Amino acid sequence: MSVRLFFLYLLVMSLVTYLVRAVPFLLFRGKIKSRFFRSFLYYIPYSVLSAMTFPAILSATGSLLSAWIGFITALILAFMDKGLIKVAAYSSAVVLAVDLLIRLF
Numbered sequence: 001m002s003v004r005l006f007f008l009y010l011l012v013m014s015l016v017t018y019l020v021r022a023v024p025f026l027l028f029r030g031k032i033k034s035r036f037f038r039s040f041l042y043y044i045p046y047s048v049l050s051a052m053t054f055p056a057i058l059s060a061t062g063s064l065l066s067a068w069i070g071f072i073t074a075l076i077l078a079f080m081d082k083g084l085i086k087v088a089a090y091s092s093a094v095v096l097a098v099d100l101l102i103r104l105f
Contacts, residue, residue, distance in 0.1 A: 061095055063102050070095035 032038050061067045074091035082090075 061099060063099060066095045066098035066102065069098050 032041070057071050058064065058067045061070070070091045073094045074087050077087045077090055
């Protein structure tokens with residue numbers, strides 16, 4: 001790849017990133033007063049993160065069974081108000097244990 005092509009890609013990426021961040025400020029100058037729209041914007045980061053994370057959870061292991069068991073473990077621990085590190089560590093350990101059991105049998 002040539003240096004010119006690299007800088008062209010860099011310029012296009014910079015413009016797209018800037019436009020995505022600047023357009024909402026240009027469209028909505030004042031405070032958003034609609035309760036519906038404000039609540040909609042409040043939940044967007046959670047829904048986008050979920051949409052990006054869930055498929056990765058199911059395809060991260062070689063077995064769909066271990067992925068689901070790890071996901072359910074993480075959900076249970078999260079609903080029990082355990083910390084993020086504990087949820088990640090315990091669900092990873094459960095996935096590892098289930099994968100090892102699957103390979104044994």
